[in-house]
Amino acid sequence: MRIAFGGISIEATNFSPVPSTLDDFIIYRGEALVASDRYPFLKELKAEFVPTLFAQAWPGGAVDAHTYQILKGELLARLTAIGPVDGFYLDLHGAMKVDGMDDAEADLAADIRAIVGSRARIAASMDLHGNVSQTYVASIDLLTAYRTAPHRDALETRHKACRMLVDAIANATETQIACVPIPVLLSGEATRTDMEPGRHLWGALPEIDKIPGVLDASLFVGFAWVDEPRAHAAAVITGTNTAVIQREAQKLAQAYWAARHEFKFGTPVGSIDECIQWALAADEACVFISDSGDNTTAGAVGDIPGCLASLLTHNVPSAVVAGLTDATAVVACVQAGVGATLALRLGGKLDTAHGQPLPVHGKVISLFDGGREQDRQVVFQVANVKVILTERRSAFTQVSDFTQVGIDPLAHKIVVVKLGYLFPDLLRIAPLAYMALTPGAAAQDLARLPYRRIQRPMYPMDSEMAWAAE
Ligand SMILES: [Zn+2]
Known part of the structure; x- marks a missing residue:
C-alpha cells in the first residue's frame, strides 16, 4: 500500500493588512518531512508513506496568490513524480485565505484528486477552526478534526486520519462524508471545549464515532476573521452508511445551534x-x-x-x-x-x-x-x-x-x-x-467586523434568525 502525503497549513485572515508570503512559510520537502517530528506514528502503520511537500506558516494575513501557486505547484509536481498511489493524506489547518480565492482548501483537494484519480482514497486532518465547504468535502473521502481548543490533540488527530485511511484502503471500505453547514460564526475564544457548552458538544463526539456506519464525527467552529462564504460552523461525519451519517450530522448541527446562546468567553x-x-x-x-x-x-x-x-x-x-x-x-x-x-x-x-x-x-x-x-x-x-x-x-x-x-x-x-x-x-x-x-x-466583536461576503442570515450578526438543520 502506497500513500502519499503533504499539505499547506495556515490560518489566514483577510482583515490583516500584511499578506503572508513565501518567506513566512517553513517548507518540508521529501525526506525532511519524514524526519520532522510531525508524524511519529507513520512507522506503526502498515503502508509505505511517501512524502511530497508540507508548508506551514504562522497565522497571518491572506496568502498572496503567487505564493499559493508556487507551493501547490511543487506539491502537485512531487505527487505526479511519485506515480500511482492508493491514497493521499492531506495535512491541513483549513482556514487558508488566499488572495482572490474563496476556498483554497477545495482548490488544493480537487487538484490532488485529479492526480491520484477517483479510485485512490484521500483523508484529511484539520483544525476545528478550519472552514469546511461542500465543494471541499466532495474531493475527499475521510475527514477528522481536533476535538480540543485550546488544542491538545493535534498529533492524535493526524494519527487518526492516517489510521482511517490505511484501514479504508486495506478493507476496500466505501466511505462518504456528510457535511451540514451551521449558520453560526463565533470566535475560538467563545467556543472553548474545556468549558460548557463546548465540553458536552465535543465530549459527545467519541460516542457518535461508535454508532455503526460512522467512522468519525467532527464539529467545526470555523474561522471568523475571514470574509468568505464558507466561514461558518459545520458538523461533518465520515462513515459508510449514507442515511446514518446524514442523520448524525444533522443532529450534531442542531445541538450546536441550540447551544449558541450559551457560548461565553472563558475569562473575564x-x-x-x-x-x-x-x-x-x-x-x-x-x-x-x-x-x-x-x-x-x-x-x-x-x-x-x-x-x-x-x-x-x-x-x-x-x-x-x-x-x-x-x-x-x-x-x-x-x-x-x-x-x-x-x-x-x-x-x-x-x-x-x-x-x-x-x-x-x-x-x-x-x-x-x-x-x-x-x-x-x-x-x-x-x-x-x-x-x-x-x-x-x-x-x-x-x-x-x-x-x-x-x-x-x-x-x-x-x-x-x-x-x-x-x-x-x-x-x-x-x-x-x-x-x-x-x-x-x-x-472579538465579530458583529462589528466589515463582513460583505459571509452567508446571511448568520448568528450572532442576525441574532433573531430561525434555523433548522437539513
Ligand atoms: Zn485552532
Whole structure:
C-alpha cells in the first residue's frame, strides 16, 4: 500500500493588512518531512508513506496568490513524480485565505484528486477552526478534526486520519462524508471545549464515532476573521452508511445551534484599562492579560502598541509585553547593543488602522536570535515594562518562549500576551487571566467586523434568525 502525503497549513485572515508570503512559510520537502517530528506514528502503520511537500506558516494575513501557486505547484509536481498511489493524506489547518480565492482548501483537494484519480482514497486532518465547504468535502473521502481548543490533540488527530485511511484502503471500505453547514460564526475564544457548552458538544463526539456506519464525527467552529462564504460552523461525519451519517450530522448541527446562546468567553473581559485596574487590585502576584484584537495566533499583525501605552499610563510596578512586532526597532537595538539606552517609536507601522508608533525611551536588556522560525528578539525596558520586540510576527504561547529571552513571566505583576485564550502551557501557570477587548485584525466583536461576503442570515450578526438543520 502506497500513500502519499503533504499539505499547506495556515490560518489566514483577510482583515490583516500584511499578506503572508513565501518567506513566512517553513517548507518540508521529501525526506525532511519524514524526519520532522510531525508524524511519529507513520512507522506503526502498515503502508509505505511517501512524502511530497508540507508548508506551514504562522497565522497571518491572506496568502498572496503567487505564493499559493508556487507551493501547490511543487506539491502537485512531487505527487505526479511519485506515480500511482492508493491514497493521499492531506495535512491541513483549513482556514487558508488566499488572495482572490474563496476556498483554497477545495482548490488544493480537487487538484490532488485529479492526480491520484477517483479510485485512490484521500483523508484529511484539520483544525476545528478550519472552514469546511461542500465543494471541499466532495474531493475527499475521510475527514477528522481536533476535538480540543485550546488544542491538545493535534498529533492524535493526524494519527487518526492516517489510521482511517490505511484501514479504508486495506478493507476496500466505501466511505462518504456528510457535511451540514451551521449558520453560526463565533470566535475560538467563545467556543472553548474545556468549558460548557463546548465540553458536552465535543465530549459527545467519541460516542457518535461508535454508532455503526460512522467512522468519525467532527464539529467545526470555523474561522471568523475571514470574509468568505464558507466561514461558518459545520458538523461533518465520515462513515459508510449514507442515511446514518446524514442523520448524525444533522443532529450534531442542531445541538450546536441550540447551544449558541450559551457560548461565553472563558475569562473575564473588559477594556485594556479595566483589565489593568483589575490586575493591579488582584491579590495574585501575576496576572495575564490577552491583547485579543492583536492576537497573532488568529493572524493579527502583532504591532499595535496600545496595551504598552496603557501600562505606561497606569505606571504599573512591573510588566512584560510579549511581544511587539517591530523589525526596525529590533535592528536599532541590535546595533546599539545590550545596555544601551535609546529613543524609539515602537510598533504601529503595519496595522496603521489600529495603532500608531509609540515614542518611548528605554534600555536594551538582552538580545536573542531565534533562527529561521522566530528571527531576532530584543528585551527593551521602558519604565517598569519589559517589551519583547520581535523581528518577525510571533506569539508567546508557552513558558519557554519567555525563558529563552531571559524572562520569568511569574516574576511580573502583569504579563500582556498577543493571544486570545491562553494556550495550555500558559493556562497551566497563570494565577489569573483577563482578556482585553482591544482593536485589531482579530477583534472579538465579530458583529462589528466589515463582513460583505459571509452567508446571511448568520448568528450572532442576525441574532433573531430561525434555523433548522437539513
Ligand atoms: Zn485552532
